[in-house]
Amino acid sequence: MAADLEMNEIHWLMDMFNTVDVGLVVLDRNYKVCIWNGFMENHSGLLPSAVKDKDLFDLFPSIDEKWFRSKSESVFVLKNRSFTIWEQQPYIFRFKNYRPITGKADYMYQNATFIPLTNTLGEVSHICIIIYDVTDVAVNKKELEDLNKRLEQVSQTDSLTQLFNRGHWESTLHQEFLRVKRSGGNSTLLMFDIDHFKKVNDEHGHSCGDEALRHLSTLLKTTLRETDIAGRYGGEEFVVTLLDTDKQGAATFAERLRALIETNPFIYKNAKIELTVSIGLAGNSNDFTRHERWIEAADKALYYSKEHGRNRVTAYGDIKNDA
Secondary structure, X not given: OHHHHHHHHHHHHHXXXXXXXXXXXXXXXXXXXXXXXXXXXXXXXXXXXXXXXXXXXXXXXXXXXXXHHHHHHHHHHHXXXXXXXXXXXXXXXXXXXXXXXXXXXXXXXEEEEEEEEEOOOOOEEEEEEEEEEOHHHHHHHHHHHHHHHHHHHHHHEOOOOOOEOHHHHHHXXXXXXXXXXXXXXXXXXXXXXXXXHHHHHHHHOHHHHHHHHHHHXXXXXXXXXXXXXXXEEEOOEEXXXXXXXXXXXXXXXXXXXXXXXXXXXXXXXXXXXXXXXXXXXXXXXXXOOOHHHXXXXXXXXXXXXXXXXXXXXXXXXXXXXXX
């Protein structure tokens, strides 16, 4: 009777071992496969008889051997469990993902637990690796992260021009103001707006005005360097922070931008729409106690350009000399 019960228990254990929804792999000290359960068979397509006593890395060359050995050796030597999660290592065994719900993943994301197995002498002779399929969790988290990134981008972007909106651009200017205050260097702020923009709206309609803003932002993007930060400040007014750029470099940039806009009209309903811009620039100064003072300086230079003929560039430091 006791023998029958013991046989049943063994049968039940084997049944659970092969049907449990996690992978179970036992390796010896030389990384030869000793145990391979039904989960591993189903996802690898390899029978236990095909992998038994075979070198794990020969069977699965896609395994990061250096990382895997480092993870396993600590279990063998320290006799402590070890864990890995998909954010650190997406998978150990590159199994295809067959779940329809998470069809966006090409492979199975995995968490894993490394467990030391001792012999009768208390020595760790083998390790057991438990593989958990966490594809659903990983895909959901990645989708949420992507959504949050898109929402963050939308919250920072002007929908019409696809430049930074005023709030986000000004926060970056504040950071740059603090940086140059702390470490020195030269950065320059450019402000410009479209000359006689009201006339464009009055003669051709607000849709044409919107197209003018998009056209100007497209031209602006072609002149920007990777480090430049451009935004729509409001209405037809735009701003550009030129990082690590002195007055001379900023003046060259501004003049190139002014000429580019002047010589590149756009067509709206068979009408050629010509645009010009007035530009003001101001370099960072120790006299500016707040980043808002920097904006005010560039704005004053901009309005000097508008009051003295438009379609020109004015540097804040030159206003006294030009007055």
